[in-house]
Amino acid sequence: MARPRKMPDEVIFNHVHALMQERGAEGVTFASVAERSGLSGASLVQRFGTKQMLVHAALVHAWQGLEERTRRVAEEAERSPQGAVLLLQKLSGSYGDIDTYADNLRILREDLRDPELRARGAAWVETLVAALDQCFAATPGAPEGVGRLMVAQWQGALLLWGFSPDGAVDLFVREHLQRFVRTLAR
Template identity: 45%
Template sequence: MPRHKTLPDEAVLEAALKLLHSKGPEALTFAGLAQACGLAAATLVQRFGSKVHLKQAALLYAWDRLDEKTAQLAARASRTPEGAIDLLVALSGDYGGIESYAEGLLILREDLRDPLLRARGARWRAVLVGVLDACLAKQSDGQAGLGQLMASQWQGSLAWWGFEPKCSIADQVGCDLRHFMAALQHRRMGA
C-alpha cells in the first residue's frame, strides 16, 4: 500500500486559492484540488467535508491573508492623506491585470453569498476605515466618515478602472484618490 502524502492545511488552501483565481469558483472541486496539490480527493473530502466547506475555508484563508497584509501596511502608513492613498494603492496592487481583476469579482460573489464570509468582509472594512480615519484626522476637522468616503472612492476607482484599464490599477487608484483629496481640500478651503 503506498504511503499517503501529508500537506498542511495552509498549503492546501493556497492551492485552492490559486485554482479559484486561475479558473474561477466553479473549478474548485475535490478532484481539481487533488490534482493541484497532490493529495487524494478522498483525503480532501475527509479534511473539508464538502465543496461548500472547502470553498469557505479557502476564502476565510484569503481573508486572513488580507487582514495580515492590511495590518502590516497600516503599521507602516503615515497618518496623513498621502499615507491613506499609499495604503490603498498597495492594497490595489494585488489585483493585477484586467483578467485577474475580473476573476476576482467572481470570487467576491462567493464572499457575498456566504454570511460568514460577508461578516469577515464587514470586519475588514471596519478596520480599514478606522486606519483611513486616522490618516485623514487632520483633514476631517473632527467630522466622522471621511475614511468611509475614501474607502468608497477607492472601490469605485477599482470598478471604473475595470471598464477602461488604460494604465496599471495602482496608477489609476493613486490618481483618482489624489483628485478626491484635492477636491476635499478645495471644498474645505472654500467653505
C-alpha cells in the same frame, strides 16, 4: 496514529483559490484540487469533509491574509491624507492585471453569498475606515466620515479602472484618490 500531513492546508487553499479564479466555486471539486495538489481525493475528503467546507476554509484563509496585510499596511501608513492614498494604493497593488482582477470577482461573489464571510468583509471595511480616519485626524476641515468616503472612492476607482484598464491599477488608484483628496481640501 495519524500520518503526518505532507502538504499544509495553506498550499491546498492556494490551489482552491486558483481554481476559483479560473472556474468559480463550481469548478472546485475534490478531483480538481487533487489533480492540482497531487493529493488523493480521499485525503482531501478526510481532511475537509465536503466541498463546501473546503471552499469555506480557503475563503477564510484568504480573509486572514487580507486582514493581516491591511493591518500591516495601516500600521506603516503615514498619518496624513497622502498616507491614506498610499495605504489604498498598496492594497491595490496585489490586484494584478485586468484578467486577474476580473477573475477575483468570482471569489468576491462567494464572499457576498456567505453570511459569515459577508460579516467578515463588513468588519474589514470598518477596520479600513478607522485606519483612513486616523490618516485625516490632524487635517483641518476633513469631513466627518472621510475614511468611509475614501473607501467608496477607492472601490469606485477600481471599478473605473476595470472598464478602462490602461496602466497599472495601483497607479490609477493613486491618481484618482489624489484628485479626490485635493477636492476635499478646497
